[in-house]
Amino acid sequence: MKRYLFIMSLIALLGACAKKEGKFDRADGxxxxxxxxxENHLKILASDAFMGRMPFTEGEQKTIAYLQEQFKNLGLxxxxxxxxxxxxxxxxxxTTAAPVMEVKSAKKKFTLEGxxxxxxxxxxxDPTTEVKDTxxxxxxxxxxxxxxxxxDYEGLDVKDKVVVVLVNDPGFGAEDVSLFKGNTMTYYGRWTYKFEEAxxxxxxxxxxxxxxxxxxxxxWVVQNSWNAxxxxxxxxxxxxxxxxxxxWVSQPAAKKLFEEAGIDWASTVSAARKPGFKAVPMKLSITTSLVVKAKYDKSHNVIGKITGAKQPDEYIIYSTHWDHLGIGKPDEKGDTIYNGALDNASGTAGMLELIKAFKNMENKPNRTVxxxxVTAEEQGLYGSEYYAQNPVYPREKTVANINMDGIxxxxxxxxxxxxxxxxxxLEDYLDAEAKAVGRYTSPEPNPVAGYYFRSDHFNFAKVGIPALYTNTGIDHHEKGADYGKQLQDEYVSKYYHKPSDEYDTSRWNLEGAAExxxxxxxxxxxxxxxxxxPQWKKGSEFKSTREQYMPKVN
Ligand SMILES: [Zn+2]
Known part of the structure; x- marks a missing residue:
């Protein structure tokens, strides 16, 4: 009996091993x-009990406890x-900034109003930071x-100087797609890039x-974040x-600075749009200061894996942010909980579904998944930035990132x-998978907005890891092309970053999300x-970063 059982289990084991000689099977899992x-995960994560999932609050404790429990239960x-x-x-x-900025030219002194x-x-x-006659x-x-x-910094020493720069990149409005991708925003056009470069x-x-x-x-959008x-x-x-x-400086104030500096606004700005532009010293100096209060705390990324069967030291990383805005200013109905159902209880719930699918596969993946x-996306993509700067898995061993922010x-x-x-x-991989099920991929409807630089995958891109970020389609099965675009515009005006971003069965239909x-x-x-x-395509601003540390592929 015992021997029989042993042989049977040996056969079963061999069978299992044979199955694990994995290859890609579209249907598997x-x-x-x-x-x-x-829907079940989404309802829970977006419920009032999770208090808008704000880092450092009870909402964080509940969220990371729920995710850890789910990760364990799913066998991750x-x-x-x-x-x-x-x-x-x-x-x-x-920060509390001084109420004004004093400006001095050769001839006179004036102030700009904070x-x-x-x-x-x-x-x-530091408790105080100041610039004096800079x-x-x-x-x-x-x-x-x-x-x-x-x-733009060629031959320029900016130590002890304040740089004044234009918003966006030279491609915007140039009607030349070879120049910084024309109207499509490149990372060089984002304000975060300009701060980092300075x-x-x-x-x-x-x-x-x-x-x-x-x-x-x-x-006003810039002013609204003032002193926060x-x-x-x-x-x-x-x-x-x-x-x-x-x-930031308003355009009227910037024009005043140019005028006081004796620099012609129109011709200087147009020269800045052309290659070979040389920076212009403004012969103005400024004085102002900031008082700072700093408070330290720790938030958490939640991380799990399925170790690959054949190439366990090569990684595919799915990311999604669990955080949202917490409890804040009441809306017109008196609701103070920013549930962030779409942003991003939905992506987090989606990740739990992906884990279940990978765990249900007959063939264990060859690479580690x-x-x-991540935490603190809403505050500036910080959870993913921290991961990218302190990676658990080396970037040169990380094959790709796939990010979900809103499903x-x-x-x-x-x-x-x-x-x-x-x-x-990675977009070609997605394209092939979409075609295989009779669907198709389309470009983002609003490439000017630079959404590629506005969620967590971007921090993977910045360190060179190819990253895929998708959004809801716009070609609705029953209601046709562009219906989805209308719905997305409605989302931005009615629900985005408001207490009304709630899970609502009358409004939501998750069939498309599952697909x-x-x-x-x-x-x-x-x-x-x-x-x-997978590689960055030619012309990508992240290609050179990847190639600096990856062995040459032929
Ligand atoms: Zn989000």
Missing amino acids: TAAITVASL ESGNGSSYLQEVPMVEIT LKDYVIWTQRT ELVFAGFGIVAPEYNWN ARQGARGILIIHDDVPAGYGF SKLYLDTRGKDLYFSAFTG VFLA NPYGRMKDIVVVGIGQSD DLQLLFNVGKKLAFETSW
Whole structure:
């Protein structure tokens, strides 16, 4: 009897091993993704009990407890040694800026008014930060882009100077797609890039000249964030340079500065749009200061994995942010809980479905699949930035990142939107999987807004890891093309970052989300059975970063 059992189990074991000689099978595991269980996770994460999932609050405790429990129940291995958590040390900086900025030219003195004319913040944690009689220099767009042979800082020493730069990039409005991708925003056009570049150059401070159209929003959006407490990564003990201040100046105030400096606005700005532009010293100096309060705390990324059967040291990383805005200003109905159902209880619930699908596969993946639910996306993509700077799995061993931030709440769509089309080979994987089920991929409807730089995958891209980010399609099965675009515009005006972003059965239909998740599952699964490495496409601003540390592939 015993012997018989032994032989039987040996046969069963061999059978299992044979099955595990894995290869990509499109159907394997997909049935595990269901509308019912997706809805169940979403309802829980978006419920008032989770208090809007704000980092450092009881809402964080509940959320990370729920995710750890689900990761364990689904049979996921812990992703950070023996832990499912990665600590993310952060600092909350509250700045109070002096009410004015004094400006001195050769002939006279005048002041700019804080909030009305400019807004500034600091990332330095010293109790006070000041600039005194510091020179201004106009540095065009403040861009250093080797792939466009463009360097606004060429031959310029900006130590002890404040740089004044234009918003967006030289491609915007140029009607030339070969110049910084025309109207499609490149990372060089994002304000975050300009602040980072100014710090890299050692500038004492930076002011971006605001302009409604190329910025994509009014100066009031900048003013609304004035004096707010902001979260940053805690970088104590790291040798990083931050400018004394970063900020924005309104266009009327910038024109006044140019006038006082005796610099012609129109011709100088138009020269800055052309290659070979040389920075212009403004012969003006400024004085202002900031008082800082810093508060340190820790938030958490949640991380789990399925170890690969054949190439366990090669990684596919799915990411999604678990956090939202917490409890805040009441809306017109008196609701104070920012549930963030779509943003991003939905992506988090989607990740749990993907885990279930991978665990239900008959064939264990060859490569390791990592599931990373990050914190503090809403405050500035900090959980993913921390992971990218302190990776658990080396970047040169990380094949790809697939990010989810909001899943489709509108029912079945024929298409799925690729955000940042033309960036990497991953969109070809998605395209193939979409075609295989009679669907198609489409470019994002609003490429000017730079959405590729506005969710967590971007921090993977910045360190060179090819990253895929999709959005809900717009071609609705029953209601046709562009119906989805209408719904998305409605979402932005009625629900985005408001207490009304709630799970509502009358408004939501998750059938399309389940289909999108199956696509993202199949893209990751395909990669998990391959030996090849997807690349950045030619012209991507992340290609050179990847190639600097990867062995040459032929
Ligand atoms: Zn989000």
